[in-house]
Amino acid sequence: MSTPALLCAAAEIALNRYLRLEAAVLDECAELDGRCIEFMLPAASLAMTLEFMPAGVRITPQPPAPPEVRVGGSPTALLAALRQLAGGREGLPAGLEIEGDPELLDRFRAMLVRVGFDPEEWLAPLLGGAAAHRAVGSLRRMLGWGRDTSQRMADHSAEYLREETRDLARGRDVAAWMDEVDHCRDALDRLDARLRRLEGSAGDKS
Amino acid sequence: MTDTNKPGANPPSTTTHFGFQQVPIQDKRRRVAGVFDSVASKYDVMNDLMSLGVHRLWKRFVIDLAGVRAGEKVLDVAGGTGDLAGEFARQAGPRGLVVLSDINASMLGEGRRRLEDRGLVNLPTVQANAECLPFEESSFDCITIGFGLRNVTDKDAALRSMYRSLKPGGRLLVLEFSKPVVPGLSRIYDRYSFKLLPLMGRLVANDEDSYRYLAESIRMHPDQDTLKGMMQAAGFARTLVYNLTGGIVAVHRGFRLDA
Numbered sequence: 001m002s003t004p005a006l007l008c009a010a011a012e013i014a015l016n017r018y019l020r021l022e023a024a025v026l027d028e029c030a031e032l033d034g035r036c037i038e039f040m041l042p043a044a045s046l047a048m049t050l051e052f053m054p055a056g057v058r059i060t061p062q063p064p065a066p067p068e069v070r071v072g073g074s075p076t077a078l079l080a081a082l083r084q085l086a087g088g089r090e091g092l093p094a095g096l097e098i099e100g101d102p103e104l105l106d107r108f109r110a111m112l113v114r115v116g117f118d119p120e121e122w123l124a125p126l127l128g129g130a131a132a133h134r135a136v137g138s139l140r141r142m143l144g145w146g147r148d149t150s151q152r153m154a155d156h157s158a159e160y161l162r163e164e165t166r167d168l169a170r171g172r173d174v175a176a177w178m179d180e181v182d183h184c185r186d187a188l189d190r191l192d193a194r195l196r197r198l199e200g201s202a203g204d205k206s
Numbered sequence: 207m208t209d210t211n212k213p214g215a216n217p218p219s220t221t222t223h224f225g226f227q228q229v230p231i232q233d234k235r236r237r238v239a240g241v242f243d244s245v246a247s248k249y250d251v252m253n254d255l256m257s258l259g260v261h262r263l264w265k266r267f268v269i270d271l272a273g274v275r276a277g278e279k280v281l282d283v284a285g286g287t288g289d290l291a292g293e294f295a296r297q298a299g300p301r302g303l304v305v306l307s308d309i310n311a312s313m314l315g316e317g318r319r320r321l322e323d324r325g326l327v328n329l330p331t332v333q334a335n336a337e338c339l340p341f342e343e344s345s346f347d348c349i350t351i352g353f354g355l356r357n358v359t360d361k362d363a364a365l366r367s368m369y370r371s372l373k374p375g376g377r378l379l380v381l382e383f384s385k386p387v388v389p390g391l392s393r394i395y396d397r398y399s400f401k402l403l404p405l406m407g408r409l410v411a412n413d414e415d416s417y418r419y420l421a422e423s424i425r426m427h428p429d430q431d432t433l434k435g436m437m438q439a440a441g442f443a444r445t446l447v448y449n450l451t452g453g454i455v456a457v458h459r460g461f462r463l464d465a
Contacts, residue, residue: 005448013270020275051444054375055275058461064444 002061003048009059011048016056021122022115028107030054035104038063040072050108069100085112222359225422234359235309235335241416242310242357248411249287249316255406256417262289264455268350268381269293271448271459277301278347281371283336283364284308284354288317288329294348295326305346307332307339308354336364344373352381356427365440372462378442380433380458383424387453395454399424430456 019025032052040047049063073081077095098105119139123132161168169177221228224237253261268290274280276299282291284307291306298304306321308314311333318331334340336351336358349368358364368378386392399421407417428436430447433456437445442460449456 005446006450008446009267009271009448013273016273055273058444060444060446 003046008048008061012059019056025111025115029056036063036065036067038067038070069105072097223426225419238357239310241419243312252411264450265289268379272348272379274298279303281305281346281349283351286313288321290350290352292321292324292326295329305330307334309335339367339371341371343370345371347373347376350379355380355382356423369441369462374462377461384453384456385429387449391452433458
């Protein structure tokens with residue numbers, strides 16, 4: 001079970017570019033030189049090993065040395081972990097199967113959180129500070145517009161399905177129907193109680 | 207120790223291969239020099255034509271995988287027209303050092319001219335044999351050799367020389383033609399190499415023989431596993447092979463990890 005070398009290369013290139021955004025993180029990589037974490041995705045029969053080195057990390061399909069910690073999980077658990085990392089939240093993500101010493105994994109997580117990601121800083125050397133500021137501002141406005149538009153579209157579609165086509169029930173109709181069901185259930189309970197009472201009194205007379 | 211016509215095998219011999227021919231060892235360097243003297247001026251045009259531009263992607267992959275950082279010292283062996291060295295110079299920045307080296311003066315001259323055209327006038331160029339690099343031990347953080355190793359007479363000596371020139375922790379990246387690993391690709395690739403390539407050489411560069419040598423030298427070059435073994439024998443650790451375009455080209459990476 002190992003990941004194709006090209007996938008490892010892509011992961012390594014991307015991760016090293018990210019880690020190099022923060023010089024202090026590279027010092028920490030140098031401190032951890034030679035220590036390994038193995039990541040496993042059993043559903044896809046994939047595994048890769050991350051080894052720390054002074055210039056960042058090296059990712060290989062096979063562990064060069066016994067890994068200190070193995071991390072595995074379902075694709076959804078790994079995605080949730082990535083979301084948690086992106087959100088900069090503390091603690092190891094839930095839903096992962098961790099085998100070995102989690103201290104190294106926690107240090108790696110802390111490094112990723114510490115780098116953070118400032119797109120302006122990343123773009124500035126390519127476009128210049130002012131252009132990077134404008135580009136990121138425009139991108140944020142565009143993403144915000146996309147988010148608002150999709151939210152409005154979802155609201156309007158739901159309203160159309162409720163009010164025009166009646167494919168979806170309106171909230172007040174559902175509440176009224178639930179009230180009627182409750183009323184019906186109460187009436188049934190009362191009828192049941194009366195029947196039991198009548199049966200009881202008929203039994204006493206006989 | 208020299209490479210013979212069987213890739214990777216090293217029995218004592220006074221001859222070596224030059225394409226499919228066996229030539230005296232001392233003749234190979236002169237003959238390879240003749241090929242590159244002949245193709246230097248059309249080298250880039252032919253590269254684009256022969257690979258349909260894909261050689262730029264292969265080189266981009268090497269540049270990304272090398273991950274050169276500001277301030278690092280980089281040596282581009284058999285650097286030819288300086289495609290890799292130019293990009294490394296940008297990444298290493300003013301605090302770093304990038305050296306372009308090639309055994310062939312024509313190629314080196316072409317490389318220097320092209321780098322000057324790109325505004326890189328301070329990049330040192332060194333005419334050097336890869337088998338005995340004229341640098342102090344532990345001089346470089348990264349060494350690359352792109353489409354050059356197969357033309358070296360004694361590949362083991364070249365790998366040892368590059369290992370010696372690397373700093374501990376440094377990495378070597380070898381970009382070279384290799385053996386296709388995708389079923390069915392070999393047949394198409396052989397036809398292309400031995401029919402179309404010499405024809406293109408004749409029509410574009412007016413030099414059919416040099417491009418026939420190119421196809422033959424690729425076939426004589428060690429395959430992925432053999433070259434990996436040679437790198438390990440030279441002392442490299444964490445060696446890994448990255449096949450590109452179905453194995454037509456492979457990137458070998460190894461690290462010098464001793465203190």
